[in-house]
Amino acid sequence: MTERGRxxxxxxxxxxxxxAVYIFAGWQSASFFTWNNNVNLFGRVTPLILAGLAQTVxxxxxxxxxxxxxxxxxxxxxxxxxxxxxxxxxxxxxxxVPPLVGLAMGAINGLLIAAWPFPPFxxxxxxxxxxxxxxxxxxxxxxxxxxxxxxxxxxxKIYGIPIPLLLMLAAVAAAYLLLSRTRFGRSIxxxxxxETLAIQSGIRPGRVKFFVYSxxxxxxxxxxxxxxxxxxxxxxxxxxxxxxxxxxxxxxxGSSLMGGRGGVPxxxxxxYIFYLINNILNLLGINPFYQYIAKGVILIxxxxxxxxxxxxxxxxxxRREQ
Amino acid sequence: MGAKPETAGxxxxxxxxxxxxxxxxxxxxxxxxSCLAGEIHGLVGENGAGKSTLMKILAGIYQPDxxxxxxxxxxxxxRNYGEAREAGICVVYQELSLLPxxxxxxxxxxxxxxxxxxxxxxxxxxRKEARLALEKVGxxxxxxxxxxxxxxxxxxxxIEVAKALLYEPRAVxxxxxxxxxxxxxxxRLFGLMRELRNQGxxxxxxxxxxxxxLGVSDRITIMKDGERVLTGPxxxxxxxxxxxxxxxxxxxxxxxxxxxxxxxxxIFSCSAVAPGGGKIEFSVREGEVLGIGxxxxxxxxxxxxxxxxxxxxxxxxxxxxxxxxxxxxxxxMRVGISLIPEDRNAQSSFPILSIRNNIASAxxxxxxxxxxxxxxxxxxxxxxxxxxxxxxxxxLSQEVRYLSGGNVQKTVFARWLLASPKVMVLLSPxxxxxxxxxxxxxxxxxxxxxxxxxxxxxxxxxxxxxxxxDRVLVMYGGRxxxxxxxxxxxxxxxxRTSMGRTGGEGAA
Numbered sequence: 049m050t051e052r053g054r055x056x057x058x059x060x061x062x063x064x065x066x067x068a069v070y071i072f073a074g075w076q077s078a079s080f081f082t083w084n085n086n087v088n089l090f091g092r093v094t095p096l097i098l099a100g101l102a103q104t105v106x107x108x109x110x111x112x113x114x115x116x117x118x119x120x121x122x123x124x125x126x127x128x129x130x131x132x133x134x135x136x137x138x139x140x141x142x143x144x145v146p147p148l149v150g151l152a153m154g155a156i157n158g159l160l161i162a163a164w165p166f167p168p169f170x171x172x173x174x175x176x177x178x179x180x181x182x183x184x185x186x187x188x189x190x191x192x193x194x195x196x197x198x199x200x201x202x203x204x205k206i207y208g209i210p211i212p213l214l215l216m217l218a219a220v221a222a223a224y225l226l227l228s229r230t231r232f233g234r235s236i237x238x239x240x241x242x243e244t245l246a247i248q249s250g251i252r253p254g255r256v257k258f259f260v261y262s263x264x265x266x267x268x269x270x271x272x273x274x275x276x277x278x279x280x281x282x283x284x285x286x287x288x289x290x291x292x293x294x295x296x297x298x299x300x301x302g303s304s305l306m307g308g309r310g311g312v313p314x315x316x317x318x319x320y321i322f323y324l325i326n327n328i329l330n331l332l333g334i335n336p337f338y339q340y341i342a343k344g345v346i347l348i349x350x351x352x353x354x355x356x357x358x359x360x361x362x363x364x365x366x367r368r369e370q
Numbered sequence: 371m372g373a374k375p376e377t378a379g380x381x382x383x384x385x386x387x388x389x390x391x392x393x394x395x396x397x398x399x400x401x402x403x404s405c406l407a408g409e410i411h412g413l414v415g416e417n418g419a420g421k422s423t424l425m426k427i428l429a430g431i432y433q434p435d436x437x438x439x440x441x442x443x444x445x446x447x448x449r450n451y452g453e454a455r456e457a458g459i460c461v462v463y464q465e466l467s468l469l470p471x472x473x474x475x476x477x478x479x480x481x482x483x484x485x486x487x488x489x490x491x492x493x494x495x496x497r498k499e500a501r502l503a504l505e506k507v508g509x510x511x512x513x514x515x516x517x518x519x520x521x522x523x524x525x526x527x528x529i530e531v532a533k534a535l536l537y538e539p540r541a542v543x544x545x546x547x548x549x550x551x552x553x554x555x556x557x558r559l560f561g562l563m564r565e566l567r568n569q570g571x572x573x574x575x576x577x578x579x580x581x582x583x584l585g586v587s588d589r590i591t592i593m594k595d596g597e598r599v600l601t602g603p604x605x606x607x608x609x610x611x612x613x614x615x616x617x618x619x620x621x622x623x624x625x626x627x628x629x630x631x632x633x634x635x636x637i638f639s640c641s642a643v644a645p646g647g648g649k650i651e652f653s654v655r656e657g658e659v660l661g662i663g664x665x666x667x668x669x670x671x672x673x674x675x676x677x678x679x680x681x682x683x684x685x686x687x688x689x690x691x692x693x694x695x696x697x698x699x700x701x702x703m704r705v706g707i708s709l710i711p712e713d714r715n716a717q718s719s720f721p722i723l724s725i726r727n728n729i730a731s732a733x734x735x736x737x738x739x740x741x742x743x744x745x746x747x748x749x750x751x752x753x754x755x756x757x758x759x760x761x762x763x764x765x766l767s768q769e770v771r772y773l774s775g776g777n778v779q780k781t782v783f784a785r786w787l788l789a790s791p792k793v794m795v796l797l798s799p800x801x802x803x804x805x806x807x808x809x810x811x812x813x814x815x816x817x818x819x820x821x822x823x824x825x826x827x828x829x830x831x832x833x834x835x836x837x838x839x840d841r842v843l844v845m846y847g848g849r850x851x852x853x854x855x856x857x858x859x860x861x862x863x864x865x866r867t868s869m870g871r872t873g874g875e876g877a878a
Contacts, residue, residue, distance in 0.1 A: 234731065234734055241721070241727075245718065246731075249699070249731045250703040250704075250732065252700065
């Protein structure tokens with residue numbers, strides 16, 4: 049359908065970059081295209097995708113969530129501190145508790161932002177500090193125990209399909225359905241697109257904000273639980289890099305920080321670009337300080353290409369104005 | 371006061387054969403205009419007559435398509451306001467250009483900082499000069515360190531004049547400066563205008579308050595439909611003569627026929643708090659188009675927004691049902707009231723969202739089940755309505771910001787039509803769109819009214835009020851100053867009630 053095609057065309061630049069980076073990586077390293085490496089890749093990109101989703105739902109409303117990293121940390125140390133009994137009940141606990149803890153933290157952010165005219169930037173900056181304190185209170189340093197059943201989540205397979213891939217697909221599908229197929233999803237875009245008019249269209253901005261920050265907490269909680277399974281431990285500082293990385297992923301994926309623009313396909317592409325660049329720089333054995341510089345430069349280049357209107361500005365797309 | 375300087379009587383500025391069109395619509399046509407040294411030249415006309423455009427051309431904000439501007443005998447072509455100001459033309463606007471969070475002195479010298487030693491801003495010098503500048507407008511005792519936000523509107527207006535005078539202008543344009551002033555404040559401003567005139571400056575004065583124009587001006591120019599109708603000494607005019615020349619034209623034939631007789635069935639009644647105090651009670655009959663008229667800014671917008679649950683919510687009743695207080699837009703939508711806002715670009719659309727998203731946004735409840743959108747139905751309904759309204763687009767996924775003004779307005783209509791409203795409040799629905807689209811919108815409004823939707827239209831366009839509406843409430847000073855229908859619905863009557871015969875507050 050032409051319309052669907054147009055919707056997806058927005059993500060064309062992002063996936064062009066993914067493809068380019070992927071091919072470059074394969075050209076640099078013979079083992080890159082192997083099944084094992086790709087399974088490994090899925091496993092490593094998953095938390096970034098989850099964090100990117102957490103950030104994107106908030107950014108779509110024109111807000112920002114600086115507490116994503118701390119919420120991930122809290123969820124990860126919670127997962128590693130659950131009573132250790134090697135029974136299926138433990139797996140259930142592991143699957144439920146950290147995401148619910150994340151949801152609760154996100155709901156607190158949402159309440160503060162929805163009930164008062166506090167700017168999200170400040171609220172989540174403050175709560176980020178509080179949640180980091182909570183994470184350090186639970187676990188002073190990386191450690192704790194994660195049940196074997198849970199670690200299967202990050203390394204196991206069902207019918208030969210890696211579980212991380214299944215999990216990632218499930219989260220992504222849920223987020224996609226929510227954003228593009230539900231009333232609530234439309235409200236999110238409307239709020240980011242024009243708050244005044246959204247209110248005039250019968251949308252209650254406080255509610256939408258409360259739910260997106262809660263949702264951000266839920267996705268962060270999932271990311272934290274996943275990280276604990278991946279590392280066989282909880283890490284009270286493990287979430288920190290995800291604050292900036294999640295914002296980078298959202299923006300590379302085509303989200304506008306002003307709100308109203310972006311989506312799930314962009315997040316996946318953005319996370320892949322972000323992670324692959326890291327991966328390639330490691331593969332090439334580049335010095336860490338050069339890596340940081342190169343990462344920054346590549347990010348800006350990726351942004352320039354994936355930014356909306358770039359195709360138009362370059363005259364690659366037909367003008368549609370009438 | 372006393373003797374005028376000898377330069378009096380020679381033109382400070384002359385505009386000859388000025389033409390200006392926007393997107394093919396002529397706004398100013400072959401206008402000649404001049405302002406003499408030592409005169410106050412009143413400029414009057416209806417909304418959209420081209421006064422403001424003409425003045426913006428004079429001030430270099432717009433460039434004329436044809437014609438020339440002569441300042442002190444030399445032809446000039448300003449590319450922006452800065453150039454015009456340096457050459458000696460200053461404009462004092464109704465909406466002030468002062469920065470509220472900065473001090474009086476800072477505002478006066480904004481952009482022309484006096485530099486002292488080491489290139490730093492020389493504050494003592496600035497304060498001293500600001501005091502001098504304020505003395506010239508009778509504000510010698512004002513503390514130049516006060517924040518502008520702490521001062522009343524009238525004082526701000528005078529500061530604006532003081533700022534303009536620093537450029538030693540030869541001509542000063544006052545563009546509706548009295549709108550926000552009380553009677554005595556306006557009188558003070560007029561005193562200042564006279565003083566400037568006596569110094570040999572040319573003063574151009576735009577106002578909708580005809581009494582002021584007649585009281586202050588030496589000469590008056592009347593504009594209508596982008597053309598200059600007439601220029602003459604103020605002594606030759608009275609209010610009736612001004613009104614006669616400002617209007618008095620045939621209604622163009624672009625309006626659909628009004629029903630000869632309306633049924634007496636009332637489908638919507640409303641009691642709202644009047645912005646000027648008291649209450650406004652009104653009702654709309656089946657098939658009726660109710661117009662809201664008056665000069666700009668007489669409380670029409672807050673009044674109408676209250677029907678939609680913005681401002682202090684109004685009490686409404688549909689089809690004689692029980693009275694409901696509308697406290698939020700959500701309440702309004704629940705009972706079937708919709709509002710098409712005034713500012714098309716900033717307010718009435720989601721510019722970066724798709725046409726489909728835009729049109730469906732007010733009907734999401736109806737288009738979804740258990741929270742999930744029935745996308746096939748959404749697409750079908752949106753496509754149907756977009757085709758009905760002949761929205762010109764590449765596809766439904768196109769972002770609305772890439773549409774032309776008229777098409778954006780159609781998507782706004784489409785959104786509310788899709789929500790199948792029972793009451794539609796339209797704020798200036800045709801401002802800034804071409805005649806063809808206007809005609810389409812008029813027809814649509816009539817069809818909706820005939821289909822049982824209560825229609826309330828705010829418009830500043832006299833022709834539209836008369837051509838489109840069955841009945842008109844005219845507002846002045848936040849209250850209804852007149853209700854006109856049938857044969858009373860004439861431009862003269864609207865003009866008279868718009869001038870607020872009931873209260874002449876603010877007149878000179």
